[in-house]
Amino acid sequence: MKKSLYETDEAVMEGIRRSDDRALAYLYKLHFPMISHFILNNSGTEDEAKDIYQEGVIVFYEKIKDNSLELSCQIKTYLYSVCRRLWLKRLAEKGRYATKLEDTDNFVAVEEDTDQHEEQEKQFGVMGEALGQLGEPCKSLLEDYYIHTHSMQAISDKFGYTNSDTAKNQKYKCLQRLKKLFFATYKPGVR
Incomplete structure (x- = not known):
């Protein structure tokens, strides 16, 4: 089995800083199943999962490129957190979610x-x-x-x-x- 060039989070972030498209492509494939699972289990569709994941990756990408990201967790945890927040916001906008977005942080910590x-x-x-x-x-x-x-x-x-x-x-x-x-x-x- 061929090993990936991007086996660590640091390697992925360095690849993005160098504008290596392979790092971004790898990131897209790597954590999408986790986000898709979350969104599909929370009133979403596959297309909505793709949209939210893309938005989350763009947020991550832009923060890496402008050096404004101080990552204190794994990339997947960061992406999960961003995508979760984006999805809950979208649900609130669509009226499919009864509580206020601020209340969602009381549920389960992203790491957990x-x-x-x-x-x-x-x-x-x-x-x-x-x-x-x-x-x-x-x-x-x-x-x-x-x-x-x-x-x-x-x-x-x-x-x-x-x-x-x-x-x-x-x-x-x-x-x-x-x-x-x-x-x-x-x-x-x-x-």
């Missing part, structure tokens, strides 16, 4: 929100790996129940179990195996 998002992403990744290691029929049974929301009776019929109670029993055993695989890999708070 970003850390929580990263931790969830890590958990999803580890869970995906554990599900991949689980094997059949457990993998299909759990996917049918939790993802495709099939009834126990439908699962019982599909897998040839005697009745839905037998299917429930099997689901429980599969969950225990999945849990064991998950916690063998997952270490909370460790990055």
Whole structure:
């Protein structure tokens, strides 16, 4: 796997100062999923997420170029904070948000929100790996129940179990195996 020229925040900022378009392109791709996730989960669309992210990157870019940014956190935290504020302001303008913008700072600190998002992403990744290691029929049974929301009776019929109670029993055993695989890999708070 080819390593990026911009592996650190300092390298990205230096690239922007040198007017290297690759630094800006890298920045656009790097943190957009986080912003998109936030906006889509808060009454927004994909296009609105793109607009807000672009505005946030422009704010960051201009502050880097005129040397007025004293960054005391990671770039992603800064961008998240800027984009979050821009989005909440836009929601307020559209009347989709009931509270005043000043009240929003009382919710969750940006660092906490970003850390929580990263931790969830890590958990999803580890869970995906554990599900991949689980094997059949457990993998299909759990996917049918939790993802495709099939009834126990439908699962019982599909897998040839005697009745839905037998299917429930099997689901429980599969969950225990999945849990064991998950916690063998997952270490909370460790990055």
